Every structure is written in C-alpha cells, then in structure tokens.
Amino acid sequence: MMLDLFGGFGEKGRTSLAVSSGNDRILLDIGIKVGASGADYYPALNGSIADIDALFVSHAHEDHVGALSWLLSRGYGGPIFMTAETRDEAPATLAGYADPRDLRQFPFPEDRITLFEPGDTLTSGNLAIRTGRSGHVVGGVWFAVDDGESRVAYSADVVPDSNVFVMDTIPRCDLLVLDASYGADSVPGTARARQISEWVASHSDGCLLPTPLSGRSLELIAALPGPFAIHAGMRDSLNAQISAAASLLPGVSELLLARLQGAADWTDADPLPSMPLLADDGMGEAGPSSRLLPRADQAGFPVLLTGHLPSGSAGDLLHKAGRADWVRMPTHPTLSGNVDIWEKAGRPAALGHSCAAELLGDLQSRIPSLRTQCRTGQRIAVPEARKR
Numbered sequence: 001m002m003l004d005l006f007g008g009f010g011e012k013g014r015t016s017l018a019v020s021s022g023n024d025r026i027l028l029d030i031g032i033k034v035g036a037s038g039a040d041y042y043p044a045l046n047g048s049i050a051d052i053d054a055l056f057v058s059h060a061h062e063d064h065v066g067a068l069s070w071l072l073s074r075g076y077g078g079p080i081f082m083t084a085e086t087r088d089e090a091p092a093t094l095a096g097y098a099d100p101r102d103l104r105q106f107p108f109p110e111d112r113i114t115l116f117e118p119g120d121t122l123t124s125g126n127l128a129i130r131t132g133r134s135g136h137v138v139g140g141v142w143f144a145v146d147d148g149e150s151r152v153a154y155s156a157d158v159v160p161d162s163n164v165f166v167m168d169t170i171p172r173c174d175l176l177v178l179d180a181s182y183g184a185d186s187v188p189g190t191a192r193a194r195q196i197s198e199w200v201a202s203h204s205d206g207c208l209l210p211t212p213l214s215g216r217s218l219e220l221i222a223a224l225p226g227p228f229a230i231h232a233g234m235r236d237s238l239n240a241q242i243s244a245a246a247s248l249l250p251g252v253s254e255l256l257l258a259r260l261q262g263a264a265d266w267t268d269a270d271p272l273p274s275m276p277l278l279a280d281d282g283m284g285e286a287g288p289s290s291r292l293l294p295r296a297d298q299a300g301f302p303v304l305l306t307g308h309l310p311s312g313s314a315g316d317l318l319h320k321a322g323r324a325d326w327v328r329m330p331t332h333p334t335l336s337g338n339v340d341i342w343e344k345a346g347r348p349a350a351l352g353h354s355c356a357a358e359l360l361g362d363l364q365s366r367i368p369s370l371r372t373q374c375r376t377g378q379r380i381a382v383p384e385a386r387k388r
C-alpha cells in the first residue's frame with residue numbers, strides 16, 4: 001500500500017492524500033491553502049487524476065474540501081463520499097474559497113454525492129474504508145483504509161478532548177496520519193476555554209469573536225460566561241449542529257440549545273452590540289467577519305481571535321499589529337491527545353499533517369515513530385502489517 005502526499009505535509013492547508021493498493025486508488029480530502037497563490041493554493045496532484053477511483057471528504061472546512069470544484073474542472077468523474085452535514089456545508093465553503101470561474105462551471109455536484117454516516121465502513125474496489133466521528137465538527141470523520149494486508153489511518157481533523165463533541169477511537173494501524181496542527185502544544189482544552197471565558201467576561205460590554213461556522217462556534221458558545229449575540233446568518237446552521245445530539249457529549253445538546261435560544265440576532269445593519277458577538281469565519285477572510293473585522297478595528301471594538309490565522313489573512317494582520325487578542329480554542333489535538341491517539345493505534349509509524357515542518361520535531365520527542373521529513377509531493381510506502 002502506498003501513500004501520495006498531495007497537500008498538508010510540512011505545511012498547513014490544501015490537505016489531500018491518495019491511498020493506492022494494486023489497481024485501487026482513492027483520494028482522501030481535497031483542500032485549498034489560504035494565503036497561498038497559484039498552483040500552491042491547490043493540492044499537488046500533477047495530472048494523476050484519471051486513475052482516482054473515489055474521493056472521500058472528511059469535513060467541509062476549506063483546507064479539506066475547498067478544491068473540489070478545481071478537481072472537477074480537471075476532469076475528475078468518480079464518486080464523492082461525504083456525510084450529510086458535510087454536503088450541507090460544503091457549498092458555502094466553495095463559495096468562499098473556490099476560484100469563481102471553476103465554481104460557475106463546476107458548482108457543488110449535489111447529484112454525485114454518496115452519503116454515509118460516521119461509523120460506516122465503505123468500500124472502493126478491494127479497499128475497506130472505516131469511518132468514525134472526529135470530535136471536530138458535526139458530521140466530521142476520520143478514515144482508516146485497509147487492503148486486507150495493511151491499514152493506514154488518516155485522522156483528518158480530530159479533537160480527542162473536546163468539551164462539546166464525541167470522537168471515536170482510531171483503530172490499530174500500520175501507519176497513522178496524525179492531525180499535528182498544534183505541534184506539541186501542551187495546554188489542554190479546558191484551560192484554554194477558561195482563558196477565553198475570562199477574556200470575554202472582561203469585555204462583556206461588547207467584543208467580536210470571529211469563528212468558523214461549524215465546530216469551534218459550539219466550543220465557544222459552551223465557554224461564554226454570559227449573554228451574547230450571533231450574526232443572524234449563523235442561526236440555522238448552529239441550530240442544526242446543536243440538534244445533532246449523536247455527535248455531542250451527553251447533555252451538551254440541551255445546554256447549547258438553551259444558550260442559542262437566549263442569544264440575540266445581530267445583522268450588518270445594526271450598530272456594534274453591547275455584548276460579545278460571534279460571526280463567521282474565523283480568519284476574517286470570508287462571510288460576515290470579513291466585513292466586521294475592519295469595522296470593529298475602526299471603532300476600537302475589542303476582537304478576540306481563537307484559531308489558526310494564515311499568514312497575511314485579515315485576522316493575522318490585525319493580531320500582528322497588536323489590535324486584536326488571540327487565545328487558542330483547541331479544535332485539534334493538543335499534545336496529550338495526539339500521544340493518546342498514537343498509543344491506542346498501537347504506536348505505529350506516524351506522519352503529521354497540517355503542521356509547519358519546524359514544529360514536527362517537538363511532537364517527535366513524545367511520538368518517537370513520527371517521521372518528521374515527510375512533505376507534500378512525496379510518495380511513501382505503508383509499512384508491512386504487524387501483528388495487531
């Protein structure tokens with residue numbers, strides 16, 4: 001079994017990899033890279049599209065699905081597997097991140113999507129593809145691909161210690177592709193949530209919290225210390241996410257529904273509110289937050305950023321200028337979480353995706369089998385199966 005690393009290795013963004021065995025070849029995720037331009041914005045597929053049998057999408061964030069229209073424009077004609085939640089959210093992601101010409105010619109292909117549920121085992125040729133809940137967003141999954149001889153597990157984006165979501169255990173495998181987004185950050189999610197709660201409490205008379213529509217928004221709502229407002233355009237999606245009780249930890253759905261019902265609706269025509277305001281996306285690059293971030297900055301309205309800020313993004317520029325604060329709300333594994341995933345997978349050989357090369361060394365000190373030299377563009381062999 002072979003892996004082709006098309007994006008997200010030694011870098012954050014454009015996550016995409018192919019698994020090949022015999023005549024079978026499948027693609028896992030097809031992301032774009034915010035902040036990159038030209039060919040680097042897309043996975044490095046280099047013409048090898050015709051031999052891909054099927055595409056599996058882990059979730060609808062731009063770094064995992066943003067290049068779907070681009071892939072279709074390059075002639076991909078096979079099936080596309082995703083969950084219903086990913087299907088519902090992906091068109092908005094493409095609207096924000098696809099090339100407008102690609103998107104006009106190759107809009108989200110509703111009729112070509114094969115739906116599955118997290119926990120299903122799918123097949124493509126002789127490959128069996130297990131899936132499980134990621135804990136990252138509602139409807140988000142990891143994949144474990146088995147050809148009968150060896151198994152590779154691709155975590156996609158996972159959160160093993162979420163305060164909101166459930167993550168299923170990734171099975172034992174011969175090669176594990178970890179979500180290394182945070183390198184070796186050892187501050188657990190509960191401590192970060194407390195810091196954010198304290199920051200918001202000290203700005204309770206008005207502040208802006210840019211956030212992705214899915215996933216982190218729920219983590220933030222769970223952490224907010226008092227009354228808050230949401231951009232009105234988020235309400236339907238948040239309601240749907242919070243109602244998906246099977247994805248959430250016990251009791252969390254009821255708690256978040258009550259908080260959301262109590263939240264005020266805010267629209268672009270309103271003055272900046274006298275309470276914390278959530279608006280998507282998280283980087284100020286698309287959606288209402290792309291309009292709100294400059295407006296808040298001009299008005300001296302406090303801003304708290306809580307996630308990844310690609311270099312040169314609106315959020316990044318504001319933060320670097322000292323005009324916005326930043327506290328990470330973990331929506332990827334912190335150090336103990338990744339060590340735990342690796343141990344439960346049987347301490348296999350490992351790669352880290354979505355991580356700058358220089359941070360992988362820190363992670364290797366706790367995960368000795370982590371291969372820190374793997375980069376986008378490389379082809380690597382999955383080790384022979386050991387006794388599992």
Ligand SMILES: [Zn+2]
Binds near residue numbers: 136
């Ligand atoms: Zn994600």
